[in-house]
Amino acid sequence: MSGNGSRNGSTGTSTNASRGEESGLVRIPHEILAEAEQAGLEAEAKSRSATFFHLNQETVAAKVNELYEGKLEIMDVKAALRRYPWLSDYMWKIVSKDKDEFTKKVADEYSGGYFIRIMPGAEITFPLQSCLMITQRNLEQRIHNIIIAEEGSRAHIITSCLQHSSVANASHLGISEIYVKRNAMLNFTMIHHWSEETLVRPRSAAEIGDGATFVSNYVCVRPVRDVQMYPVAYCRGNDSRVSFNSILYGQRDSLLDIGSRAVLSGRGSRAEMVSRAIAREGSKMIIRGMIEGENPECRGHLECRGLLMDDRSFMQSIPELVATKKGVEITHEAAVGKVSEKEITYLMTRRLSRDQAVSLIIRGFMDVSILGLPEALNAEIKRIISTSAGAG
Amino acid sequence: MAMLEARDITVRVEGRLILKDLSFKLKEGTSHILFGPNGSGKTTLISALMGLPGYEILSGRMFLQGVDITEKGVDERARLGMAISFQNPPEITGVKLGDLLRLCLGKTEAEGFSAEERERIEAFRLTSFLDRDINVGFSGGERKRSEILQLLFLKPKVLLLDEPDSGVDVESLRMIAAEIQRYVESTGSSALIITHKGDILDHVKASYGCVLLDGQLHCFADPTSIYEDIKRLGYEECVACRRRTREGWK
Numbered sequence: 001m002s003g004n005g006s007r008n009g010s011t012g013t014s015t016n017a018s019r020g021e022e023s024g025l026v027r028i029p030h031e032i033l034a035e036a037e038q039a040g041l042e043a044e045a046k047s048r049s050a051t052f053f054h055l056n057q058e059t060v061a062a063k064v065n066e067l068y069e070g071k072l073e074i075m076d077v078k079a080a081l082r083r084y085p086w087l088s089d090y091m092w093k094i095v096s097k098d099k100d101e102f103t104k105k106v107a108d109e110y111s112g113g114y115f116i117r118i119m120p121g122a123e124i125t126f127p128l129q130s131c132l133m134i135t136q137r138n139l140e141q142r143i144h145n146i147i148i149a150e151e152g153s154r155a156h157i158i159t160s161c162l163q164h165s166s167v168a169n170a171s172h173l174g175i176s177e178i179y180v181k182r183n184a185m186l187n188f189t190m191i192h193h194w195s196e197e198t199l200v201r202p203r204s205a206a207e208i209g210d211g212a213t214f215v216s217n218y219v220c221v222r223p224v225r226d227v228q229m230y231p232v233a234y235c236r237g238n239d240s241r242v243s244f245n246s247i248l249y250g251q252r253d254s255l256l257d258i259g260s261r262a263v264l265s266g267r268g269s270r271a272e273m274v275s276r277a278i279a280r281e282g283s284k285m286i287i288r289g290m291i292e293g294e295n296p297e298c299r300g301h302l303e304c305r306g307l308l309m310d311d312r313s314f315m316q317s318i319p320e321l322v323a324t325k326k327g328v329e330i331t332h333e334a335a336v337g338k339v340s341e342k343e344i345t346y347l348m349t350r351r352l353s354r355d356q357a358v359s360l361i362i363r364g365f366m367d368v369s370i371l372g373l374p375e376a377l378n379a380e381i382k383r384i385i386s387t388s389a390g391a392g
Numbered sequence: 393m394a395m396l397e398a399r400d401i402t403v404r405v406e407g408r409l410i411l412k413d414l415s416f417k418l419k420e421g422t423s424h425i426l427f428g429p430n431g432s433g434k435t436t437l438i439s440a441l442m443g444l445p446g447y448e449i450l451s452g453r454m455f456l457q458g459v460d461i462t463e464k465g466v467d468e469r470a471r472l473g474m475a476i477s478f479q480n481p482p483e484i485t486g487v488k489l490g491d492l493l494r495l496c497l498g499k500t501e502a503e504g505f506s507a508e509e510r511e512r513i514e515a516f517r518l519t520s521f522l523d524r525d526i527n528v529g530f531s532g533g534e535r536k537r538s539e540i541l542q543l544l545f546l547k548p549k550v551l552l553l554d555e556p557d558s559g560v561d562v563e564s565l566r567m568i569a570a571e572i573q574r575y576v577e578s579t580g581s582s583a584l585i586i587t588h589k590g591d592i593l594d595h596v597k598a599s600y601g602c603v604l605l606d607g608q609l610h611c612f613a614d615p616t617s618i619y620e621d622i623k624r625l626g627y628e629e630c631v632a633c634r635r636r637t638r639e640g641w642k
Contacts, residue, residue, distance in 0.1 A: 342482045343482045343484050345444055346481060346482050346484070347484075347487075347492075348466040348470065349442060349470050349475065349476050351470040351471050351496070351498075352467060352495065354467065361487065364484055364485055364487035364488075364491075365486050367485065367486030367525075
């Protein structure tokens with residue numbers, strides 16, 4: 001069962017929301033929603049096809065926009081397991097319980113998480129949104145999420161993970177298992193908005209079927225104590241595709257160890273990885289990427305670019321390519337450097353001051369168009385980046 | 393008063409003296425053509441005039457409409473009305489041509505282009521490039537068109553153009569030259585155009601030309617006649633020419 005309550009002390013922002021699965025965001029205090037909006041949640045949820053909210057150790061909202069009734073399902077994963085006995089087959093299928101101490105902890109006890117299912121052939125034009133938030137001090141939030149994009153479906157999911165700005169110390173352990181079935185397209189964008197005292201350990205995997213496409217975007221532009229993650233995509237289907245894109249801005253002594261791994265076993269499967277990372281103010285960033293080609297007709301490319309803004313920060317780029325069949329074609333390019341003086345001067349000849357030029361280059365570097373999102377989400381994420389990264 | 397005046401400037405680049413006691417005055421409302429063999433320092437001259445880093449002014453002064461700009465930085469000179477087009481502009485990831493054009497026009501990111509501005513962009517065949525990262529994957533001609541359009545949108549007093557005629561097709565060259573000509577004439581601004589091969593002379597009205605040799609300007613004359621001589625005799629003859637004059641344009 002979920003640990004319901006505040007065993008570790010609360011900031012006084014706990015809610016009275018019922019555990020009803022159809023509840024929306026109305027019962028969540030305004031002040032909490034306002035914080036979540038900073039991380040991409042649309043509180044009015046008008047242009048979202050579904051909304052999920054897990055606060056501390058409790059799912060407080062899970063609601064499908066009536067326009068999309070019957071096309072998708074969203075509910076707490078524990079409720080979903082009660083409703084659908086078959087769902088247990090999807091739990092711990094592609095993430096191993098025994099992977100590390102964090103997966104073991106979540107396997108031992110977790111408070112919930114989202115179950116999202118996009119029905120066969122459904123085209124969901126509005127994004128689904130989910131929010132996983134911590135408002136309790138010293139909380140160790142343990143989550144298990146499952147997404148199933150059924151055959152031929154198309155959807156965008158935006159998920160915001162955050163900690164209330166007044167809460168100091170906390171950790172978030174999140175398991176996500178994502179299944180993208182035959183000919184489905186799923187674009188999944190995760191925005192992390194932690195605080196300087198948060199320890200974050202997501203453990204995610206995706207399985208991609210024949211002709212299916214999975215796009216995984218990760219945006220982390222706020223300070224965080226320590227994030228380590230290395231999600232993996234198994235392109236098992238023929239002509240399956242995966243893209244991993246990340247925009248990372250390390251500041252104020254943040255430690256980010258972020259990678260992505262693609263295993264290409266399907267015939268004609270493809271992987272593409274693009275990461276842009278900026279390190280400043282003593283942050284330490286390790287950017288990894290691995291493409292494993294296991295099928296002679298698979299292709300992959302990995303691009304990693306980093307900017308180091310000062311001498312106190314650290315950046316390491318570790319691209320890895322593994323081929324086990326003749327015919328595999330996988331490539332990478334990686335570059336770590338400073339903001340180019342030539343680019344700065346060029347923009348200064350266009351009447352920008354030096355500071356304006358650097359800021360424009362940094363904003364450009366964290367170009368949201370690499371995420372392949374609809375225009376509205378692009379604008380939203382652009383806003384988050386420019387306010388959080390202070391690059392405006 | 394001259395639009396731009398250089399008075400005895402000596403410029404050093406990476407420890408080497410490139411320009412020595414060089415002087416000239418640019419007139420208002422017209423174009424000036426700067427010839428010179430490869431490596432003679434043409435790009436150094438306009439870079440030093442623009443105040444780009446790495447071009448050290450050891451002595452001499454520069455004046456824009458009588459205001460001494462010798463000590464001013466690149467962005468200050470740009471704001472005072474100096475503008476430069478580059479031969480090899482940098483590629484900047486994620487910075488869109490559209491954003492840069494808006495900046496040149498003094499608009500914010502959110503502001504759109506006016507009908508007239510859109511027309512200019514279209515005339516420069518750059519409409520489909522507005523959402524592209526600046527110079528990334530642009531051909532030589534596309535870079536040239538983008539550079540010149542940015543310059544015109546800046547509405548400068550002085551245009552410093554580095555070989556606008558190299559690497560462009562005839563049609564683009566004609567259009568670029570006509571736009572420069574129109575701008576210079578209608579605004580009373582002043583252009584200094586570097587050309588290596590002289591192609592631009594067929595399309596731009598310029599009464600003033602000179603040759604950069606041995607770090608100094610020579611042969612202030614009608615650019616067409618200079619160009620004819622260069623074509624006929626080559627720059628070697630320029631070097632040997634005894635009739636070299638260092639007096640400025642009349």
